[in-house]
Amino acid sequence: MNLSIHASFLPHTDADAALAFYRDTLGFEVRNDVGYNGMRWITIGPPGQPATSIVLHPPAVGPGITDEERRTIVEMMAKGTYATLLLATPDLDGVFERLQAADADIVEEPTDQPYGVRDCAVRDPAGNLLRIQQRG
Numbered sequence: 001m002n003l004s005i006h007a008s009f010l011p012h013t014d015a016d017a018a019l020a021f022y023r024d025t026l027g028f029e030v031r032n033d034v035g036y037n038g039m040r041w042i043t044i045g046p047p048g049q050p051a052t053s054i055v056l057h058p059p060a061v062g063p064g065i066t067d068e069e070r071r072t073i074v075e076m077m078a079k080g081t082y083a084t085l086l087l088a089t090p091d092l093d094g095v096f097e098r099l100q101a102a103d104a105d106i107v108e109e110p111t112d113q114p115y116g117v118r119d120c121a122v123r124d125p126a127g128n129l130l131r132i133q134q135r136g
Helices: 015-025 067-079 090-099
Strands: 005-011 029-036 039-045 053-057 084-089 105-112 118-123 129-134
Touching: 015 029, 015 039, 015 053, 084 090, 090 105, 090 118, 090 129
Parallel strands: 005 053, 084 129
Antiparallel strands: 029 039, 039 053, 105 118, 118 129
């Protein structure tokens, strides 16, 4: 099989805040921004990697999700326990400085982890946990 990851989905609770964080703070490109019935789906991705995208979407809008399930999902997002994204950079300290300067919600400063990686952790405006690893 010849498979690649084309897009991953990450929920947002405020499209403008998500857009500002991913575009302005992390430097991702906006590839699509679609509105429908007062909701927005924003496709972003790292520059130079056009085949890989993240779709920022309204949480729990799928059919069959109950109001109780929707509330649970939004509560989990706020705590950072619903979705996680793992990113990598050759300059972890530089990225971390940029995150601090942008007043991002820092969860963990750059740390040498006992499992062999150096990384940091932040939350996006919706509470999604982002871990950023030092790579090559």
